Amino acid sequence: MSSSPQKPADCPVCHKTVSRKADLPRHMRTHDLNKEALMHACPFPNCGYKTLQKSNVQTHIRTHTGERTKECSEPDCAFTTSDPGSFTRHRKQVHGYVPKA
Numbered sequence: 001m002s003s004s005p006q007k008p009a010d011c012p013v014c015h016k017t018v019s020r021k022a023d024l025p026r027h028m029r030t031h032d033l034n035k036e037a038l039m040h041a042c043p044f045p046n047c048g049y050k051t052l053q054k055s056n057v058q059t060h061i062r063t064h065t066g067e068r069t070k071e072c073s074e075p076d077c078a079f080t081t082s083d084p085g086s087f088t089r090h091r092k093q094v095h096g097y098v099p100k101a
Contacts, residue, residue, distance in 0.1 A: 011028070
């Protein structure tokens with residue numbers, strides 16, 4: 001059984017195109033009238049960081065702890081980060097990485 005590629009979808013509210021139809025429900029939370037109730041907050045004292053995505057809080061917490069979970073595996077490259085997006089940007093810009101579509 002082969003999987004078919006994900007298709008983009010347009011938001012009926014703001015008309016933004018999300019890259020995968022499966023991500024549309026997550027995007028729709030940005031338009032929720034009770035958005036504040038859906039927010040995930042950083043548990044560190046005196047930090048006001050809040051986001052709609054729980055995974056973003058987990059990445060943010062690492063800015064407090066200094067934990068770096070992503071390490072570049074290229075020879076002679078010492079790049080480390082806690083942010084998956086930063087890691088992908090590094091791989092693209094420095095090592096010519098092209099993600100699979």
